[in-house]
Amino acid sequence: MSVTTPDLEAPSGVPQEQTTSPKRKTSTFARVAKYTLLKFASIFLSVIVAVYLTILIANMGGYVDQIVRGQIREFIGQQLRADQNYQQMDPAQKNEFFLAQVERAEKRYGLDKPFAVRSLTFLWNAIRMDFGTAQLMASDTGSRQVKLIILDRLGPTLLLVGASNLLLFFGSIALALMLSRSYGNFWDKLIIGFSPTSSAPSWFYGLFLILLFAAVLRWLPFGGMIDSPPPRDQLGYILNVGKHLILPTLAIILSNLFISIYNWRTFFLIYSSEDYVEMAKAKGLSDRDIQYRYILRPTLPTIITSFALLVIGLWTGLILTEGVFQWPGLGRTFITAIGLYDTPVIVALTIIYAYLLAITVFVLDFVYALVDPRVKIGS
Amino acid sequence: MQGIIKGFQQLLKYPSAVIGLALIAILFIVSILTVIIIPRDEAIRLWRGGEAIWGQNPKTVPPAWTNLFRSKKLPETIVLTMTDESVQSEINERAEGENRIMVYSFNYIADEAPQDVVFSFTSRYATRNPFVSIFWVTPDGREIRLMEQGINYNFSYRATQDTKLSRRLGGLSPEIGLFDNPETEAVDVLKGQYQIVIDYLTFENDSSISKADVIIHGKVYGLFGTDHQRRDLTIGILWGVPIALAFGLVASFGTSIAAIIFAALGVWYGGWVDELIQRITEINLNLPILSILIMIGTFYSKSITTILGATVLLSIFSGAIKSYRAIFMQVKESPYIEAARSYGASSSRIIFNYLIPRVTPLLIPGLVLGVPSFVFLEATLASLNLGDPVLPTWGKIIYEAWGTGGAVYNGFYYWILEPAILLIITGLGFALVGFAMDRIFNPRLRDI
Numbered sequence: 001m002s003v004t005t006p007d008l009e010a011p012s013g014v015p016q017e018q019t020t021s022p023k024r025k026t027s028t029f030a031r032v033a034k035y036t037l038l039k040f041a042s043i044f045l046s047v048i049v050a051v052y053l054t055i056l057i058a059n060m061g062g063y064v065d066q067i068v069r070g071q072i073r074e075f076i077g078q079q080l081r082a083d084q085n086y087q088q089m090d091p092a093q094k095n096e097f098f099l100a101q102v103e104r105a106e107k108r109y110g111l112d113k114p115f116a117v118r119s120l121t122f123l124w125n126a127i128r129m130d131f132g133t134a135q136l137m138a139s140d141t142g143s144r145q146v147k148l149i150i151l152d153r154l155g156p157t158l159l160l161v162g163a164s165n166l167l168l169f170f171g172s173i174a175l176a177l178m179l180s181r182s183y184g185n186f187w188d189k190l191i192i193g194f195s196p197t198s199s200a201p202s203w204f205y206g207l208f209l210i211l212l213f214a215a216v217l218r219w220l221p222f223g224g225m226i227d228s229p230p231p232r233d234q235l236g237y238i239l240n241v242g243k244h245l246i247l248p249t250l251a252i253i254l255s256n257l258f259i260s261i262y263n264w265r266t267f268f269l270i271y272s273s274e275d276y277v278e279m280a281k282a283k284g285l286s287d288r289d290i291q292y293r294y295i296l297r298p299t300l301p302t303i304i305t306s307f308a309l310l311v312i313g314l315w316t317g318l319i320l321t322e323g324v325f326q327w328p329g330l331g332r333t334f335i336t337a338i339g340l341y342d343t344p345v346i347v348a349l350t351i352i353y354a355y356l357l358a359i360t361v362f363v364l365d366f367v368y369a370l371v372d373p374r375v376k377i378g379s
Numbered sequence: 380m381q382g383i384i385k386g387f388q389q390l391l392k393y394p395s396a397v398i399g400l401a402l403i404a405i406l407f408i409v410s411i412l413t414v415i416i417i418p419r420d421e422a423i424r425l426w427r428g429g430e431a432i433w434g435q436n437p438k439t440v441p442p443a444w445t446n447l448f449r450s451k452k453l454p455e456t457i458v459l460t461m462t463d464e465s466v467q468s469e470i471n472e473r474a475e476g477e478n479r480i481m482v483y484s485f486n487y488i489a490d491e492a493p494q495d496v497v498f499s500f501t502s503r504y505a506t507r508n509p510f511v512s513i514f515w516v517t518p519d520g521r522e523i524r525l526m527e528q529g530i531n532y533n534f535s536y537r538a539t540q541d542t543k544l545s546r547r548l549g550g551l552s553p554e555i556g557l558f559d560n561p562e563t564e565a566v567d568v569l570k571g572q573y574q575i576v577i578d579y580l581t582f583e584n585d586s587s588i589s590k591a592d593v594i595i596h597g598k599v600y601g602l603f604g605t606d607h608q609r610r611d612l613t614i615g616i617l618w619g620v621p622i623a624l625a626f627g628l629v630a631s632f633g634t635s636i637a638a639i640i641f642a643a644l645g646v647w648y649g650g651w652v653d654e655l656i657q658r659i660t661e662i663n664l665n666l667p668i669l670s671i672l673i674m675i676g677t678f679y680s681k682s683i684t685t686i687l688g689a690t691v692l693l694s695i696f697s698g699a700i701k702s703y704r705a706i707f708m709q710v711k712e713s714p715y716i717e718a719a720r721s722y723g724a725s726s727s728r729i730i731f732n733y734l735i736p737r738v739t740p741l742l743i744p745g746l747v748l749g750v751p752s753f754v755f756l757e758a759t760l761a762s763l764n765l766g767d768p769v770l771p772t773w774g775k776i777i778y779e780a781w782g783t784g785g786a787v788y789n790g791f792y793y794w795i796l797e798p799a800i801l802l803i804i805t806g807l808g809f810a811l812v813g814f815a816m817d818r819i820f821n822p823r824l825r826d827i
Contacts, residue, residue, distance in 0.1 A: 046662040053666065058674055193395070196810030199751030200803065201759060207781070207795055215787050222787070309698050316669040320759050324781070334670070335763060338677055350674055353667035361665065 032369045039365045047358040048127070051351050055122050058347045065111065065118075067344045071132045072105045131348035136340045137333075146348045149333065156225055157329030161318065163245060164252035169307060171253065172260040177291055179261065180268035191261055198259030203320035206251040210324065213247060220247055223326030248325040255317065256310055263306055267299045301372040308364040315357055383740060386819045390812070399811030402804055410621035419770075422618045426610065426771045433609040437494045437596035439784065441793040442604045453598035454489030459575070461591045476509075476581035483575040483593055492555040492568055494596040496538040498577075500530050501590035507582040514578070515557055518571030523547070523557065604793050606776070607784045615771035616797055622772050623805055626687060626757045631749035633691040634699075639742055641695065642703035643734045646711055647726060656700070663696040669759065676765035683767040686760060690753065699745060703738065710737050740820040748813035751806035758802055773798035 059065065080086045080098060089097060106112065125131070131146035139148040179188045214222040221227070225244050231237050271277070272295050280294050322331030330349060337345040390396045417425075425432060435458055446452050459466070461481055471478040502509050513525040513536070525544060526536050538544060538553040548556030551566065560569035577591055603612035645656040668690075675689050710716065711734070719729050760766060761774025762781070780786035780794040787795070 042661070043665070046665045049662045050665045050667075053662075054671065054674070057671060058678065196807055196814055199748075199755065199806040199810045201755050203759065203762070204755065204799065204802065207777070207799060210787060211792060211795070215790070215792070312664065315667065317759070319669060319673075320762055323763070334673065338673060338763060338765070341677065343678075346674060346677060350667060350670040353670045354665060357667055358665050 035369045036366055039369075040362060043358050043362050043365070047354055048123070050354040050358075051126050052119070052123050054347065054350050054354065055119055055126065058343075058350075059115065059119065059122075067132050067347065068111065068122075069106065070135060070344075073102055074133060076101045076105060126351050131351070132344050134345050135342045137337060137342050137345055146344050149345060150330065150348060150352055153328060153330045153333045156327060157318070157322070157331065159241075160245065160248055160252075160322070160327060160329060161314070164249045165311060165314070167249065168253050168256055168260065168310075172257060172264060173296070173303070175257075176261045176264035176268055177296065179265045180272060180295075181287070181291070183269060188265075191258060192265075194258040195262035197254075198256060200255060201317040201320070202248075202252040202255040202314070203317060203324045205254045206248065206321055206324040209247045209251050209254075220244075223247075223324070225328050248321060248327055251321060251325075252314065252317070256314060260307070260310060264299075264303055267302055267306075268295055271295050271299050297371075301368055301374075304364055304368045304371065308361055311360050311364070312357060315353065315360070383743070386740060386743075386816070389819050390815055393815040393818075395811045396815035399808045399813075399815070402808030403812065406620055406624060406805060406808065409617065410624055413617040414621055417614060417617065422614055422771065423769045425614050426618075427769065428610075429608070433605075433611070434499075435594050436605045436609040436611060437598065437600055438605065438609050439607050439786075439789070439791050439794065440494065440598050440600045440604055441791075442602055443599040444602070445793070446599055451490040452488070453491050454487070454493045454595070455599055456597035457485050457487075457493075457593075457595040459483045459485060459593040461588075473580075476583050476586055478580050479578070479588075481577045481591065483577070485573055485595070486571070487558065487568070487573055488570055489597075490568055491598060492558045494554065494598055495594075496554055496557065497535060497592075497594040497596065498526070498538075499535040499590065499592045499594065500588055501533055502530055502581075502586070502588045503532070504581065504583055504586035507586070509579050509581045509586060509588055511577065511579045511588075514576040516574035516576065517557075518569055518573060519561075521561070603797055606779060606794060612776065612794070612797065615776050616773070616801065618771045619773035619776070619798060619801065620805075622683065622767075622770060623754045623757065623802070626683065627750040627754035627805070627809070630687060630690050630694070630753035630756075631746055634694040634697070635742055635746040635749060637691070637695045638697070638700045639703050639735060639738065640730075642700050643707055643730045646704055646707035647730050647734065656696070657704075660696040660700050663693070664698070666693065668693045669756075672756075672760060673763060673765060676760060676763075681765050681768050683757075683770065683772075686757070686765070686767075690756060703741075706738050706741060707734060710734060744813050744816035744820050747809050747816055750809040750813075754802065754805050754809075758798075773802055 076098065080101070086094065086097065111118065129147055131150070133144040134146050134149060137149055138144055139152045141148065141152075143149075175191070179191060182188055210222060213220045221244055223244075225241060226237070227240055227244075231240050277290060277294050280290050285294075318329075319331035319334050321327070322329045323335045326332065330352065333345070334349045336342075337349065390400070435456065437456055440453075443455055461468070463483070465484060467482040469480045471480075498513060500511065508529045508531055510527075510529050512527040515523040515525055517523070523544075525538060525541070538557065541553055544553045545551065545556065548559070551559060555566060558568045558573075560567050575593055577593075579588055579591075581587060601611055601613055603616050606612055606615075641656055645653040671693060672686060672689055676686060679685060716729060716733055719733055724733075757766075757772065758774035758777065761772050762778045764778055764782075766772050766775040766778065776798045777795060780791065780798075784791065784794060786792065
């Protein structure tokens with residue numbers, strides 16, 4: 001939770017200022033593309049550093065080495081099982097042959113090289129999403145490939161994050177605009193009074209929602225994503241998933257709604273005291289026009305920046321929220337992996353979370369470029 | 380400094396801040412008392428203790444005060460031992476050994492049957508073990524035979540598990556059947572004076588029974604109830620207070636102060652120092668902090684100090700450092716800094732004596748507002764089973780209630796609600812004070 005103070009630069013996104021100057025040579029598209037590319041490069045760099053740090057942290061106990069060693073042993077074991085000559089050896093010989101093969105392979109993988117060199121190999125593998133095989137866990141199709149385990153679980157997580165973020169974003173903007181219009185009245189004070197509740201993470205709200213709506217009232221399911229057995233027809237399936245989606249989405253929204261309304265209402269109030277808004281009022285423009293074109297428009301870039309910080313925090317809370325709701329996403333897989341001590345999966349999920357975080361930041365930066373006239377016009 | 384004192388005085392004008400301060404004060408008093416009354420080692424010993432320490436408590440029962448709100452009062456635990464004064468005892472010496480008849484009596488006033496009836500014996504013998512018979516006498520004078528058998532050194536008899544007794548009681552589970560009123564059709568409790576007759580025979584001169592306890596496990600217990608291991612939740616809940624406060628305060632102070640120092644250093648020295656700090660902040664924003672903490676917890680150590688240290692390290696270069704930087708950029712250009720520079724003040728003097736004190740009013744609200752998020756972070760980690768291995772914390776209680784205890788499915792709501800409500804109180808206390816401080820110390824927000 002954080003209270004973001006608005007940055008009080010002169011709002012440059014005022015419609016009247018958009019006069020075409022003779023200096024403007026490059027097209028809007030080129031500017032947006034350039035901005036986006038620069039952002040992409042910077043985020044990509046920071047992701048690489050983040051992944052490298054993850055590898056360093058994980059490997060301080062030699063865990064990445066363990067992953068690779070395990071992989072080699074499994075691969076060689078599989079290969080030898082298919083080998084006719086190997087099958088006919090006696091056990092001692094078999095073992096000796098196996099160990100010799102493993103040693104050769106470890107040398108080939110560079111496990112005898114210093115860690116500094118090897119860590120770069122791991123980095124390259126992580127960037128290519130090659131996470132090796134899990135120790136215990138398996139994907140829905142029975143594969144031990146960490147990549148497949150993660151891909152299986154990515155969809156539900158994205159569904160939950162997408163649904164809750166979109167609702168949160170548009171819901172808070174609408175409510176904040178409404179409150180800034182009726183500044184100081186009962187509803188305004190009530191919602192502002194609620195803003196400290198956002199210090200609790202979403203899983204915490206989940207506990208209460210499950211207690212109330214699932215355990216006591218029995219209106220909604222305790223958790224999961226689909227009934228068992230799932231409905232046969234497609235519409236029934238979608239409705240069923242929707243029913244399971246209500247509580248986790250509500251938990252995520254509840255934990256972030258009041259603080260974002262509080263922050264954004266503050267932005268709206270600051271921008272609505274600008275001279276050009278007074279001017280627009282004097283001209284007799286409708287309230288609706290003033291709100292959308294003169295207050296919301298110049299505030300949007302600031303709001304998106306603050307929303308980005310919010311979403312970063314939201315990814316963190318998501319792991320346990322999925323656990324509490326038994327939502328079959330990455331978070332629950334993470335919890336299972338912790339329980340089973342499945343190192344490759346834990347390391348891979350940490351890296352995946354770094355990617356997802358970066359993608360979120362990048363998408364929001366792209367939206368920022370679209371709504372901030374400073375990027376389009378070039379200042 | 381005076382501005383800060385003035386600000387605190389202003390704080391008392393906000394009712395929400397006064398409530399928040401009161402909550403924080405109560406939490407502080409509770410945590411100091413807890414640490415004094417139940418020292419750390421004692422708390423760990425009790426919390427990790429098994430049946431030996433907690434055997435006399437009922438399993439997963441709500442707190443005793445919930446009876447105030449119930450129309451049907453639930454029973455409290457009744458423990459009777461052979462040394463109680465109310466126990467009438469009659470000893471007959473035999474040629475070898477003795478015969479003793481003990482009559483325990485208790486008054487049963489609750490509206491519901493207890494959780495369990497347990498008899499626990501400790502005996503001493505060389506080769507021939509003592510023989511014990513237990514009879515149950517209801518207020519209306521019926522006598523029910525519970526058990527007749529030889530016992531070994533440590534023996535306990537649980538009426539609930541006696542299926543033969545259940546059959547004799549007409550199919551009712553024994554703990555219900557023993558208290559049932561036979562006059563009525565429905566299963567209801569017969570209140571009044573119950574008696575238990577324990578009659579034992581020993582067959583050797585040295586043989587004796589040194590302990591013959593009757594434990595009638597109630598359905599409510601103490602101030603906070605018990606968990607699935609019969610532990611008194613009071614210890615976990617109370618010890619959660621100092622741990623939550625310490626974790627939240629140390630993490631929030633640590634990160635805020637380190638962030639402000641780094642921001643000041645970056646602004647003052649500028650150049651590559653500033654660049655480096657900014658780049659680190661950008662990378663840090665892309666780090667999945669919780670996942671990394673999980674990794675540290677699983678691979679290295681779950682100890683609360685390790686996690687605390689890692690949390691502080693990972694949170695220093697966060698969004699806050701950017702806003703501090705923006706403020707320092709303005710302050711750096713002020714005339715008094717120039718004056719300090721012109722009389723030859725050292726860099727460290729300017730940073731620590733002139734730059735940082737100037738932004739302290741802005742630091743304080745953020746510092747207070749940061750506490751709840753760290754308290755909840757600890758709870759989050761503990762709820763992922765990455766809590767401190769020995770100390771009881773609120774998050775660990777939630778984890779046990781939700782996971783192993785199945786509190787939601789079995790309706791043990793108090794077990795989750797107690798730590799959860801305390802987490803809310805802690806979060807709310809600091810958040811209320813922080814929001815009020817933000818308005819006082821942050822002049823831009825004062826009018827809004």
